[in-house]
Amino acid sequence: MWYYRTPIGVLKIVKASYGYGFLFGDDPTDWTGGRDPRAVADDVFNHVTGCTEWDSSGIEGPQDLSEWTYAKGD
Numbered sequence: 001m002w003y004y005r006t007p008i009g010v011l012k013i014v015k016a017s018y019g020y021g022f023l024f025g026d027d028p029t030d031w032t033g034g035r036d037p038r039a040v041a042d043d044v045f046n047h048v049t050g051c052t053e054w055d056s057s058g059i060e061g062p063q064d065l066s067e068w069t070y071a072k073g074d
Helices: 037-045
Strands: 002-006 009-016 019-024
Touching: 002 037, 009 037, 019 037
Parallel strands: none
Antiparallel strands: 002 009, 009 019
């Protein structure tokens, strides 16, 4: 799992059955996803996740996966 803390909540990229998914805060909804976590990180940066709270926030998120924190074992 990768995570990134923002003023409105924690962004997460998690392993899923199809690849990787994006979660926002404690909401279990899998908003966007793909086979490559870098592509999911790009969706988050470009605010095209489908999660209205994040996509409309105007907060500049991490530019790529290297700016996320990796939590080993998840």
